[in-house]
Structure formats: structure tokens, C-alpha cells
Amino acid sequence: NAGVTQTPKFRILKIGQSMTLQCTQDMNHNYMYWYRQDPGMGLKLIYYSVGAGITDKGEVPNGYNVSRSTTEDFPLRLELAAPSQTSVYFCASSFEDRNYGYTFGSGTRLTVV
């Protein structure tokens, strides 16, 4: 089991550029999540999905889009990147049962200049 795999690990974007952060999991988890982590702050939920074809907004969805065409994959799309989107992004997954919380990927460090 690879767990939750995120790519790329690092990326520098120019203002106005777009990119997709990839996330895939091999644990057959139905639930998947995208969080951002700013320096000195806790994790903020961007989007989540409870299964293929179903996505919902979290606390901070503006400037982002997601899709969930398969159980395994949950890509996060940034359109028109802004400096405020400079952050570390974590993808996570879980079963429907909340026990043991989430399994997190290792993160993508994004800088928008």
C-alpha cells in the first residue's frame, strides 16, 4: 500500500497561471479531502468528496475546483493563481467511519509569485 500519494511535491507558479495538484489513494477509501496549511495555522478544508461523482465545498473553496471521477483520484485545480494561494496543500482520505481520522499525503508546497 502506497497510502495517499500527492504530486508534485513542490511547485512555483506565476500569478494568473493554472495547475492541477494530483492526489491518489490505494486504500479504497470513499472519503477524500483537500486541506491547505498556512504558516503557523491549522489545516483549513478546501473541498471534500464522499464518493466518486460527489464533491462539496469546505471552509475555503474560493479559487479552487475539484473533481472525483474515480474512487482513487481527487485532483485539485487552481485557476488564475494568486499570491494568497501560496501554501502547503495536503490531500487526505478516510473510510466513512470517523475512527482513526484521516490518512494524509506528504503535501505539495506551492509558491505563487
Added chain:
Amino acid sequence: GESVGLHLPTLSVQEGDNSIINCAYSNSASDYFIWYKQESGKGPQFIIDIRSNMDKRQGQRVTVLLNKTVKHLSLQIAATQPGDSAVYFCAENIGAGNQFYFGTGTSLTVIP
């Protein structure tokens, strides 16, 4: 050593000492809590959990204490080791839903 609050405090302890990391959670309806450990450059990892019908739960070298009266959670690490250096987060959950809310974390540094 002991930390208080959720403003990314830092805590430095000598190797072999006990560490206490505190968390003031926000919602009195939260009934399930998890402590995560986040090492530099990695995602958070599950350490230990506790439900609201318990006051204390012990794992290997770690103990979580829950005080529902004052909405306070603490993580105690016994005989702290250099490998314990990391940021520690508490997370709270309400009811059967799967959404967790995370604190800002405490940075623990173990001095050899």
C-alpha cells in the same frame, strides 16, 4: 515542559523529560478527538484518539487527557526522544460525520 493555547506555541524539552502539549477545543458538542504528529516535510500522522465518554487514554509512551468541563485536551509524552520533535495537532469531530477541525499546532523540539 508544558505548552498552553493554540497559537503555534513552541515547546523545548530535554531528552528523557516528559512533555505536555495542550489544546483548547472549540465546540462543546465535539465527542471524538485525535492527536496528530506532523514531522517536517510530511503530512500529519495519527497518534492517539479519545472519545468524550472517557477522561484518559494511554498508548505507547503517550497519554491523552480530556476535560470536557473546560473543553481542554492534553497530550503527554513520556521520556521524550529526539524522534518526537514535530508539530502536534489536536482535531475534534462532532457526531457521526467525518469532518474534523484542526487546532493550529504546537511545535515540540527535543534537546539531546
